[in-house]
Amino acid sequence: MRRRDFLKTAVAGGIGASLSGAYLQPAWAQNPIKIGLPTVLSGGNAQYGIQAKRACELFGKEINAKGGILGRPVEFIYEDTGSDPATAVRKAQKLVEKDGVKFLTGTVLSSEALAVSAKCPEWKVILMSTINGAGSLTAKAWNRYFFRVNTSGPMGARAVSLYLAEAPMKRFFGLGSDYAWGRDSVASFSTQITAAKKEVVGKDYPPVGTKDFASYIGKIKQSKAEACYMALPGQDATIFFKQAFQFGLTREVKLVTEILELENMKAVGEAMAGTIGSTRYPFTVDTPKNRDFVKRFHAMHGVYPDMFDGETYEGLEWLAQVIQKVGTADDVEKVIDAWEDSSYEGLEGPFFMRKCDHQAVQPGFVVEAVKDPNYPHLIPKILATYPGERVTPKCRTEEFA
Amino acid sequence: MAILVEQLLNALALAGLLFLVSVGLSLVFGILRVVNFAHGVFYMLGAYLGFTAVAVSGWFWLSLVVVPPLVGVVGALLEASTLRFIYRRPPIYQLLLTFGLALILEESVRVIYGPTAKGIDPPPLLQGAVEIAGTFYPRYRLFLVVLGIVVGLGVWLFLQRTRTGLVIRAVAQNSEMADCLGANVGRVRTLVFGAACALAGLGGVAAGPMTTAYLGMGIGVIVDAFVVVVIGGLGSIGGSMAGSLIVGAAQTWGAFYLPETAMVIMYAVMGVILIFRPWGLFGEEE
Numbered sequence: 001m002r003r004r005d006f007l008k009t010a011v012a013g014g015i016g017a018s019l020s021g022a023y024l025q026p027a028w029a030q031n032p033i034k035i036g037l038p039t040v041l042s043g044g045n046a047q048y049g050i051q052a053k054r055a056c057e058l059f060g061k062e063i064n065a066k067g068g069i070l071g072r073p074v075e076f077i078y079e080d081t082g083s084d085p086a087t088a089v090r091k092a093q094k095l096v097e098k099d100g101v102k103f104l105t106g107t108v109l110s111s112e113a114l115a116v117s118a119k120c121p122e123w124k125v126i127l128m129s130t131i132n133g134a135g136s137l138t139a140k141a142w143n144r145y146f147f148r149v150n151t152s153g154p155m156g157a158r159a160v161s162l163y164l165a166e167a168p169m170k171r172f173f174g175l176g177s178d179y180a181w182g183r184d185s186v187a188s189f190s191t192q193i194t195a196a197k198k199e200v201v202g203k204d205y206p207p208v209g210t211k212d213f214a215s216y217i218g219k220i221k222q223s224k225a226e227a228c229y230m231a232l233p234g235q236d237a238t239i240f241f242k243q244a245f246q247f248g249l250t251r252e253v254k255l256v257t258e259i260l261e262l263e264n265m266k267a268v269g270e271a272m273a274g275t276i277g278s279t280r281y282p283f284t285v286d287t288p289k290n291r292d293f294v295k296r297f298h299a300m301h302g303v304y305p306d307m308f309d310g311e312t313y314e315g316l317e318w319l320a321q322v323i324q325k326v327g328t329a330d331d332v333e334k335v336i337d338a339w340e341d342s343s344y345e346g347l348e349g350p351f352f353m354r355k356c357d358h359q360a361v362q363p364g365f366v367v368e369a370v371k372d373p374n375y376p377h378l379i380p381k382i383l384a385t386y387p388g389e390r391v392t393p394k395c396r397t398e399e400f401a
Numbered sequence: 402m403a404i405l406v407e408q409l410l411n412a413l414a415l416a417g418l419l420f421l422v423s424v425g426l427s428l429v430f431g432i433l434r435v436v437n438f439a440h441g442v443f444y445m446l447g448a449y450l451g452f453t454a455v456a457v458s459g460w461f462w463l464s465l466v467v468v469p470p471l472v473g474v475v476g477a478l479l480e481a482s483t484l485r486f487i488y489r490r491p492p493i494y495q496l497l498l499t500f501g502l503a504l505i506l507e508e509s510v511r512v513i514y515g516p517t518a519k520g521i522d523p524p525p526l527l528q529g530a531v532e533i534a535g536t537f538y539p540r541y542r543l544f545l546v547v548l549g550i551v552v553g554l555g556v557w558l559f560l561q562r563t564r565t566g567l568v569i570r571a572v573a574q575n576s577e578m579a580d581c582l583g584a585n586v587g588r589v590r591t592l593v594f595g596a597a598c599a600l601a602g603l604g605g606v607a608a609g610p611m612t613t614a615y616l617g618m619g620i621g622v623i624v625d626a627f628v629v630v631v632i633g634g635l636g637s638i639g640g641s642m643a644g645s646l647i648v649g650a651a652q653t654w655g656a657f658y659l660p661e662t663a664m665v666i667m668y669a670v671m672g673v674i675l676i677f678r679p680w681g682l683f684g685e686e687e
Contacts, residue, residue, distance in 0.1 A: 030660075043616060044615060046516040047516035047517060050516055204656075209617070211608075211611075211612045212411070214415075214653060239613060242613055245541075246523075246541060263517050267614075312685055335444030370527055
């Protein structure tokens with residue numbers, strides 16, 4: 001056989017093989033739908049990035065086993081931002097320009113989300129928040145390419161305020177971390193609790209990364225508050241709970257936290273029992289869909305899903321539902337139009353995507369950290385559930401009707 | 402009165418912890434002339450190993466004795482395998498190297514222990530609170546005050562009263578001359594680096610029950626430790642003690658009386674000292 005003939009045969013054979021491959025496996029012949037996660041995978045905030053990643057792994061495995069979305073497999077690309085907004089933008093840009101993703105999610109800090117979101121109109125890609133709490137993301141800083149599937153900070157504060165308005169406690173202390181989320185949450189809480197004819201007897205804003213809360217604990221004791229409302233990020237909250245217990249504060253003052261995370265409960269242990277707070281997603285919610293999800297999640301990862309495991313899974317499922325309906329994953333404008341005013345049955349109940357600010361209206365929860373012999377750590381017990389209309393702020397604001 | 406006593410104890414307990422970390426940082430600079438960015442990570446390593454030791458043995462006191470030497474050995478090995486080769490290069494090389502070591506160690510801890518903080522309970526003897534001047538104060542914090550004082554005295558006596566201490570001080574003063582006089586400078590450096598890491602590890606074990614063991618605790622503490630060392634003077638033990646007291650007081654009292662400026666106070670003190678005594682309170686003018 002001459003070289004030329006060999007080449008001809010080889011090329012023809014190659015084309016034939018790829019064609020027959022295409023007929024045999026129509027699904028995988030197409031490009032994958034890529035979802036990019038500029039998330040935090042190193043340092044202290046890595047726990048949140050890992051939650052997002054766990055949810056993606058479960059969702060990816062399940063959807064691809066069912067033939068993907070529109071017959072296309074789903075692929076996730078993870079990038080580590082190291083909790084830095086400038087790096088988050090750079091990594092997001094890499095995902096958009098080099099990898100060609102049309103959908104970004106998994107941003108961990110609100111500051112990162114604000115920075116990435118501001119670039120999305122230029123890049124023409126969707127940023128789907130499943131973690132970020134800052135109210136401004138769907139208010140002042142909102143743009144058409146940003147969607148928030150998760151419960152926001154003001155929504156969490158709202159649920160807790162509604163609950164406390166009916167509780168017997170009258171005197172409150174506000175303790176918020178010294179940055180946007182902590183200060184916003186305490187301010188929002190104060191307004192609402194004062195409106196309920198209760199008193200805020202003191203406020204303090206410890207800096208992020210505080211390792212000794214003794215002074216703050218002293219002040220809370222001195223204020224004779226009956227409860228302390230706190231908005232501290234994960235690690236700071238863990239340290240605060242430990243020290244509050246050591247100082248005996250938990251015996252005198254009820255601790256109320258803007259978010260009650262599984263990660264905190266695992267790290268603090270029983271010293272945290274009795275703490276109440278809101279949660280973005282409590283894995284103990286008793287819906288058939290959630291019970292099944294928790295079982296599948298635990299089977300894959302060996303742990304119970306934390307808040308952002310659940311929220312991220314919901315976001316991905318909802319996005320897939322929208323893409324399926326609109327019939328394309330490449331025309332971002334069409335996906336946005338179809339997502340607006342759409343409904344989705346989430347793990348915790350019904351979700352609705354408001355057109356005006358792309359905030360998902362969803363139920364709000366107040367939970368208490370309790371011991372349960374069936375679990376290796378404390379679990380969130382649901383004390384109250386509020387319908388989405390009561391806990392979602394007015395459109396493009398951080399205020400409530 | 403009760404509040405004053407409580408605030409005083411708060412400042413002393415924090416100072417005790419800061420001292421355990423900063424004294425090593427200060428010694429390493431004084432003797433090796435290296436700004437060790439990885440110092441805080443050894444503190445974190447101490448806390449995590451302390452967690453493991455308590456989890457395995459169920460005995461906090463054992464971890465307090467076993468973990469610091471372990472951290473010290475890790476430190477000494479790293480010094481002997483990396484830092485030793487670049488002492489002659491400009492300081493920026495050492496800074497970059499220790500910064501790299503800090504990142505590698507921190508990520509290694511994350512890979513091994515996962516991102517979740519690890520809670521450590523104080524030993525039964527130190528649980529609960531005691532009544533002092535009408536206020537209940539956690540026993541564990543009183544222990545931190547005592548630990549800081551004991552370690553401070555111990556290090557000082559070691560440097561002043563032992564032969565090894567004498568050699569270390571000689572190397573600190575003039576390493577070339579000490580080399581000529583027969584001191585094994587390389588070994589002294591490794592020893593000091595390891596000992597400093599062991600002290601940071603001790604600080605980490607001691608911090609565990611107060612702050613839990615968590616990623617990022619090293620970076621958080623190193624900033625405070627640098628401020629302590631700048632205020633007290635690089636290379637001085639008395640300076641580390643004074644600096645720890647000043648920073649401890651600035652942080653706790655600032656947070657209590659002037660919460661909006663708590664962070665600023667510490668740096669303001671440092672700024673004033675840098676202007677009027679750039680070599681620190683107890684440091685020596687060079």
